[in-house]
Amino acid sequence: DGGITQSPKYLFRKEGQNVTLSCEQNLNHDAMYWYRQDPGQGLRLIYYSQIVNDFQKGDIAEGYSVSREKKESFPLTVTSAQKNPTAFYLCASSIRQGAYEQYFGPGTRLTVT
Amino acid sequence: GNSVTQMEGPVTLSEEAFLTINCTYTATGYPSLFWYVQYPGEGLQLLLKATKADDKGSNKGFEATYRKETTSFHLEKGSVQVSDSAVYFCALSDNWETSYDKVIFGPGTSLSVIP
Numbered sequence: 001d002g003g004i005t006q007s008p009k010y011l012f013r014k015e016g017q018n019v020t021l022s023c024e025q026n027l028n029h030d031a032m033y034w035y036r037q038d039p040g041q042g043l044r045l046i047y048y049s050q051i052v053n054d055f056q057k058g059d060i061a062e063g064y065s066v067s068r069e070k071k072e073s074f075p076l077t078v079t080s081a082q083k084n085p086t087a088f089y090l091c092a093s094s095i096r097q098g099a100y101e102q103y104f105g106p107g108t109r110l111t112v113t
Numbered sequence: 114g115n116s117v118t119q120m121e122g123p124v125t126l127s128e129e130a131f132l133t134i135n136c137t138y139t140a141t142g143y144p145s146l147f148w149y150v151q152y153p154g155e156g157l158q159l160l161l162k163a164t165k166a167d168d169k170g171s172n173k174g175f176e177a178t179y180r181k182e183t184t185s186f187h188l189e190k191g192s193v194q195v196s197d198s199a200v201y202f203c204a205l206s207d208n209w210e211t212s213y214d215k216v217i218f219g220p221g222t223s224l225s226v227i228p
Contacts, residue, residue, distance in 0.1 A: 004156075033216075042202065042220040043157075058215070090156050099145035099164065099206040102216065104156030 002027045004105035006091050011110045013085075021076045021108045023091035031097040032074035035090045036060060037107075043090065049074055050097045078110065085112045115140045119203045119219035126193055126226050134188040134222045136177075136203035146170075146179055146186040147204040151221070157202060160188075193226045200224070 004025045013019045025032065031050050035043040045058030049068040063082025068074055074093075078085045088109050092102040119136040126132060138146065145164045149157040161170030166181035175190045186203060203219040 006156075040221075043218045045215060048215070092156075101147070101159045101162065102157075104149075104158065106156050107154075 004091060004093055004103055006089075006105035006108050008108060009106065011108055013110070013112050015112055016080045017112075018077055018079050019085075019110065019112075021078065021089055021091075021110070023074045023076065023105060024072055025074075025093045025103070025105075026072060027093055027095075027103060028071070029093035029095050029103070030071070031094045031100075032068065033092040033094075033102065034058075034064070034066065034074070034076045035092065037088045037090060046076065046089075048097070078112075085110060115144065115205055115207055115217050117203050117205050117217050117219040120222055121220055123223040123225060126224070128195055128226055128228050129192045130226075132188070132190040132193045132197075132224070134201055134203075134224070136186045136188065136219060138184050138186065138203075138205050138217075140184075140205060140207060142207045144205045144207045146177070147206065148175070148177055148186070148188050149202040149204060149218075151200045151202065153199070160201070193224070195226045195228055198224055198226045 007022045033048045034046040044060050047066045049055040065077045090107045091105040094100040094102045116139045147162045148160040150160045151157045161172045163170040163179035169178045177186050177188045200221045200223050202221045206216045
């Protein structure tokens with residue numbers, strides 16, 4: 001079945017550690033996105049990528065980094081510079097960037113203590 | 114810039130009640146409009162969409178009509194079920210290929226349906 005996978009579902013880290021969240025898609029989509037969702041709030045865009053080896057900052061990129069070495073993969077690293085990293089992180093993809101449906105993964109809940 | 118406003122809820126309805134979740138938007142171009150649904154602990158799923166004025170999107174008994182004159186895309190369902198309990202997001206997407214804009218999500222409306 002085609003879709004987006006994120007792993008792990010739950011992740012716990014100590015403050016000061018970097019952590020990488022995985023996102024893989026087998027939909028053959030060009031565009032991929034990372035969002036952050038906090039309780040009772042909408043989605044905020046962290047980074048997006050239109051094509052392999054290219055990515056752009058979203059609204060809240062500070063303290064995060066990404067790579068796009070393969071079409072299928074768009075991992076997100078939450079660095080120790082992120083002041084408030086505890087949140088629900090959602091990865092999404094679309095056939096290409098534009099007014100197209102985005103397909104979402106199941107999310108990773110990151111807790112940093 | 115582009116923006117989306119939707120009623121924030123929470124909304125609590127009895128089973129079989131009529132549902133309306135209001136959504137209005139501001140856009141400089143000719144956006145496509147979407148409703149996404151998020152069930153507890155999961156990612157978002159597309160519920161329906163409309164790409165031009167007067168289009169009606171529909172799915173699973175939900176409907177929404179793209180009203181350019183009122184810049185609205187209200188979500189409706191005639192008879193809700195307990196299984197419809199979720200958070201609903203209105204979203205707008207302009208044509209990135211020319212404007213390099215992004216998908217804008219509303220804050221979400223939490224719906225609880227009680228038996």
